[in-house]
Amino acid sequence: MTTETAAQFSITFTRYIDADGHPTGALPEFAARAADLIPLYRAMVLTRAFDAKAVALQRTGRLGTFASSLGQEAVGIGAASAMAPGDVLLPSFREQSAQLWRGVTPLELLLYWGGDERGSDFAGPREDFPISVPVAAHAPHAAGVALAFALRKEKRASLCILGDGATSKGDFYEAINMAGPWRLPMVMLVNNNQWAISVPRSAQTAAATLAQKAIAAGIPGEQVDGNDVVAVRDAVARALARAREGGGATLVEAITYRLSDHTTADDARRYRDDAAVTASWHGEPIARLRAYLVAQGAWSREDEEHALADAATAVDEATESYLATPPQPLAAIFDHLFAELPPSIRAQRAQALGQEAPDA
Amino acid sequence: MPEIALVEAINLALARAMTEDASVLVLGEDVGRDGGVFRATDGLLTRFGPERVLDTPLAEAAIAGISVGLAAQRFRPVAEIQFMGFAYSTIDQMLNQAARLRTRTRGRLSCPMVLRMPAGGGVHAPEHHSESGEACFTNIPGLRVVYPSSPRRAYGLLLAAIRDPDPVVFLEPTRLYRAAREDVADDGVALPLDRCFTLREGSDITLIGWGAIVRDMLAAADRLAAEGKQAEVIDVATLVPLDSASILASVARTGRCVICHEAPLTAGFGAEIAAQLAGPGLLSLLAPVERVTGWDTVMPLPRLEMQYIPGVERILAAARRSLQHG
Numbered sequence: 109m110t111t112e113t114a115a116q117f118s119i120t121f122t123r124y125i126d127a128d129g130h131p132t133g134a135l136p137e138f139a140a141r142a143a144d145l146i147p148l149y150r151a152m153v154l155t156r157a158f159d160a161k162a163v164a165l166q167r168t169g170r171l172g173t174f175a176s177s178l179g180q181e182a183v184g185i186g187a188a189s190a191m192a193p194g195d196v197l198l199p200s201f202r203e204q205s206a207q208l209w210r211g212v213t214p215l216e217l218l219l220y221w222g223g224d225e226r227g228s229d230f231a232g233p234r235e236d237f238p239i240s241v242p243v244a245a246h247a248p249h250a251a252g253v254a255l256a257f258a259l260r261k262e263k264r265a266s267l268c269i270l271g272d273g274a275t276s277k278g279d280f281y282e283a284i285n286m287a288g289p290w291r292l293p294m295v296m297l298v299n300n301n302q303w304a305i306s307v308p309r310s311a312q313t314a315a316a317t318l319a320q321k322a323i324a325a326g327i328p329g330e331q332v333d334g335n336d337v338v339a340v341r342d343a344v345a346r347a348l349a350r351a352r353e354g355g356g357a358t359l360v361e362a363i364t365y366r367l368s369d370h371t372t373a374d375d376a377r378r379y380r381d382d383a384a385v386t387a388s389w390h391g392e393p394i395a396r397l398r399a400y401l402v403a404q405g406a407w408s409r410e411d412e413e414h415a416l417a418d419a420a421t422a423v424d425e426a427t428e429s430y431l432a433t434p435p436q437p438l439a440a441i442f443d444h445l446f447a448e449l450p451p452s453i454r455a456q457r458a459q460a461l462g463q464e465a466p467d468a
Numbered sequence: 469m470p471e472i473a474l475v476e477a478i479n480l481a482l483a484r485a486m487t488e489d490a491s492v493l494v495l496g497e498d499v500g501r502d503g504g505v506f507r508a509t510d511g512l513l514t515r516f517g518p519e520r521v522l523d524t525p526l527a528e529a530a531i532a533g534i535s536v537g538l539a540a541q542r543f544r545p546v547a548e549i550q551f552m553g554f555a556y557s558t559i560d561q562m563l564n565q566a567a568r569l570r571t572r573t574r575g576r577l578s579c580p581m582v583l584r585m586p587a588g589g590g591v592h593a594p595e596h597h598s599e600s601g602e603a604c605f606t607n608i609p610g611l612r613v614v615y616p617s618s619p620r621r622a623y624g625l626l627l628a629a630i631r632d633p634d635p636v637v638f639l640e641p642t643r644l645y646r647a648a649r650e651d652v653a654d655d656g657v658a659l660p661l662d663r664c665f666t667l668r669e670g671s672d673i674t675l676i677g678w679g680a681i682v683r684d685m686l687a688a689a690d691r692l693a694a695e696g697k698q699a700e701v702i703d704v705a706t707l708v709p710l711d712s713a714s715i716l717a718s719v720a721r722t723g724r725c726v727i728c729h730e731a732p733l734t735a736g737f738g739a740e741i742a743a744q745l746a747g748p749g750l751l752s753l754l755a756p757v758e759r760v761t762g763w764d765t766v767m768p769l770p771r772l773e774m775q776y777i778p779g780v781e782r783i784l785a786a787a788r789r790s791l792q793h794g
Contacts, residue, residue: 196541229574237540238573242564248530249565252537252545259493259519259543266537278557282530289525444571445610447578447633450662450709 117323119316121363122343123333127391129399136342142404148189148337149401150415152181152394155205157419158214159368161427162221166372170431174221175202179335179367182393183299184269185209186340186362190348191267196253198237198246198268202299206269210236214426215433222430225440244274247283247296254287254294254357265293265351267344273304275318281325287357288326294357295347296322300334301366306379322359334362335393367392469651474644477619477652478508478584481626482546484656486516489544492630495522496531496548505550506586506645528554532561532583539581539635540569546630549585552639553596558583559604566635567610579635584626587615588680588730590643590777592770598642599767600679600731605637606708606740612661613707615639617682619652621705624659631658641680648683661706664714670698673787674718676741677728678704681778685728688783697791707737715741716749723754724790730777733761755793758786 124135139145159178165171177184184205188197197203197210204217211232220227220239228238237253240246250268257264274280275298287294298318302309315321322329328347332339340362347358365388369376376385389395401407442449442457449457472480486492494509494516500523503510513521524531528549535545549555562583569579589598605613614629614636616622622640629636641648667682668689675685682703689699700718704710719725725745727738742757760778768776 225572225574228572229576234576235541237577242560245533245560245565248533248561249537249540251530252534252539253541254537255534256538256541256543278527279529279533282525282527283533286525286527286530286534440574441571444575446570452662452709452712 117320119319119329119331121331121333122339123336124338124342125336125396125400127335127396129396129403131400135338138341138345139338142401142406145338145397145401146406148185148341149394149397149407150418151185151189151209152205152337152397153415154419154422155181155185155208156394157416157423158204158208158217161423162218163372165218165427171218172221172223173371173373175371176368177202177205179388179392180299180301180364181205182337182340183297183334183362183364186337187267187269187297187344190341190345192264192348194262194264195348196235196237196264196266197233198250198253198266199239200243200246200270200274200299201239201241202271203269207236212236214423215429218426218430219433224433224436226436244270244277244279246270247274247280248286250294250296251283251286251292254292254351255290257293258290263352265295265348267295267297267348269297269299271304272298272300272302272309272312272318273307274298275321276312281321284322284325284327284357284359291354291356293351293354295344295351296357296359297344298359298361300361300363303366303370303380305370305374317361319359319361325359327357327359329359329361331361331363334364335391335396337393337397364393469653471649471651472619473646474619474622474640474648475506475508475646477623478626478640479510479512480652480654481623481630482509482512483515484654485546485627485630486512486520488656491542492544492546493520493522493538494546494548495524495535497524497526497550499523499548504548508640509548529557529561532558532566535581535583536561536565536569536579539579540577544580544630546582546584549583551593551597552585552587552599552601555583555585555601556604562605562611562635562637563608567608570634571610578633580633582629582636582638584638584640586642586645587639588641588643589767589773590680592773593642595769598773600729600762602639602707603731603735603737606737610634611708612636613639614661614705615641615678615707616705617641617644617679617703618648619650621659621665621703623652624657625661625705627656628658628661632661636661639679643680644683662709662711663706664711665703665705666700666714666718667703668699668701670700670722672697672699672722673724673726673790674700674702674715674722675726675728675783675787676702676704676715678707679730681728681730684778684780684783687780688787691780691784692787699787710740712744716744719745719749720752723752724793726758726760726783726786726790728760728778728783730762732764733759734764736761755790758790760786
């Protein structure tokens with residue numbers, strides 16, 4: 109018998125700014141000047157203000173079930189800020205930070221979570237996918253979008269964001285596996301917030317990292333500190349650049365923590381200790397980047413007040429518009445079912461609207 | 469015009485669609501070098517190249533899923549699932565994704581894809597290779613379901629399905645892939661996706677069905693004619709959207725009907741037609757609606773499959789029962 113090592117792998121973990129806001133070394137080019145990080149900081153502040161408002165609206169009966177991204181703002185902002193406008197985002201239901209950066213408006217997000225499909229008819233990023241509520245179902249869509257780019261020889265890439273629980277699903281693996289031999293221009297970003305509703309990361313898989321699931325698919329995988337917006341952006345930017353240049357897909361695992369309940373319909377105290385949550389506030393992405401910016405002399409108390417006020421204004425204006433938006437007419441449930449409504453459904457439409465049914 | 473088999477008509481339509489529209493792609497397991505396990509995609513790789521005929525990894529959910537992504541990016545993917553028994557893992561993608569993309573984005577994104585697959589038994593295939601699962605797809609709003617039973621209808625309906633701006637599940641009767649032959653003009657003419665096909669006119673009874681059993685319905689009509697009864701034979705072919713008007717009009721003339729399908733009875737698509745006949749069609753009925761279907765059992769292995777699949781005799785028995793009323 110002979111036994112030898114057939115293959116060997118390792119997974120790296122990258123962080124540029126530590127939990128206390130101290131740089132761990134030189135920052136990447138896009139972050140060379142602290143002031144360059146201010147738009148990312150402001151976007152994270154906007155996301156947090158939006159989440160707080162959305163939760164408040166739900167608690168007062170004016171919004172449907174909502175998934176806050178509290179504590180995970182750096183994942184979406186880091187990733188989306190690495191995207192080119194022509195790239196396509198395929199978000200799960202907790203990536204409003206990325207969507208806001210991409211140009212989805214707070215009003216559209218409120219409409220969607222308020223139960224109105226017009227919230228997925230983005231005026232901004234027209235090719236971005238709507239929020240995927242089914243877990244990991246959008247992973248093969250990202251592969252399909254990437255395949256479309258590759259076939260058209262366009263230098264564009266798709267970015268799919270999904271959670272730690274999603275890596276247990278077949279759709280996730282089927283998508284990254286397909287991306288391997290076809291060298292698809294796709295980035296699969298795992299927002300590992302440690303919890304899939306009540307199931308902790310440790311119960312989700314015995315794998316030491318989620319990033320290593322890339323190895324089985326034959327694509328690179330790496331971990332980054334998901335509370336460090338610089339690390340997320342750097343890894344995703346590298347992965348997107350590689351993808352656009354024909355280098356194939358990458359899996360990035362961003363390690364963060366879900367400081368909120370799963371959704372407004374959840375009570376996380378049923379299954380996790382408050383102490384662990386409280387401890388996880390240390391190193392959360394906004395305080396971390398603020399500490400860095402302040403230490404670099406790039407951020408003042410006045411800047412902070414302005415950022416908070418601007419975010420509040422944007423969110424309040426969106427809320428006002430949302431609450432003033434009348435529901436769609438009932439006909440809307442029929443009118444987008446097919447490009448052209450078949451006669452049988454035209455009859456149902458007429459019936460639903462209380463009209464005389466046309467001759468079938 | 470040459471006489472060709474149904475599977476060759478599928479091939480002809482695929483080649484035609486790929487020739488006329490560069491956005492049409494064919495993908496699936498073994499569709500490229502192998503030309504498909506039934507040869508439906510034979511020769512396409514050579515003609516259109518590996519960027520338009522893609523051999524995928526063995527992953528049905530992802531085959532449907534990447535088709536959604538491709539379609540949202542303005543391609544027209546025609547995905548093959550090797551056998552209907554393997555299509556059930558695509559239902560999540562078809563139901564939650566493909567069928568809804570237009571609605572949930574209010575028309576911003578759409579999903580012009582075709583998911584085609586052989587369906588039904590009768591070819592002595594292994595376990596899970598003979599399923600008739602059309603009713604799993606007919607209850608999905610936003611999806612068209614098509615099931616031709618002749619080479620010409622397969623050609624014209626597949627062209628229509630590929631050109632349609634919305635997702636279509638396209639079922640092909642395995643039993644007729646080689647057995648059904650007729651001359652087919654490769655003229656690029658599509659058939660409507662919302663019309664039944666009246667294959668034979670008759671005034672005494674209406675036989676309604678789809679898929680391979682249509683051939684048995686025609687044979688039964690011949691036998692009935694020999695007994696002096698004229699059967700009208702309707703191939704539904706486009707199950708969703710259903711052309712109820714043609715069915716109701718026929719039964720209004722004949723007053724009697726037998727609904728035939730290979731899929732199980734309970735909640736089969738025949739139940740929808742029966743319900744419509746019990747509604748707007750009720751007063752034209754001279755006899756109870758008859759249904760001749762597969763049994764409510766697991767599809768048996770080949771030794772018993774022809775006793776599962778309803779044949780000419782069961783159709784005839786039902787027709788005679790119906791004709792004895794009144």
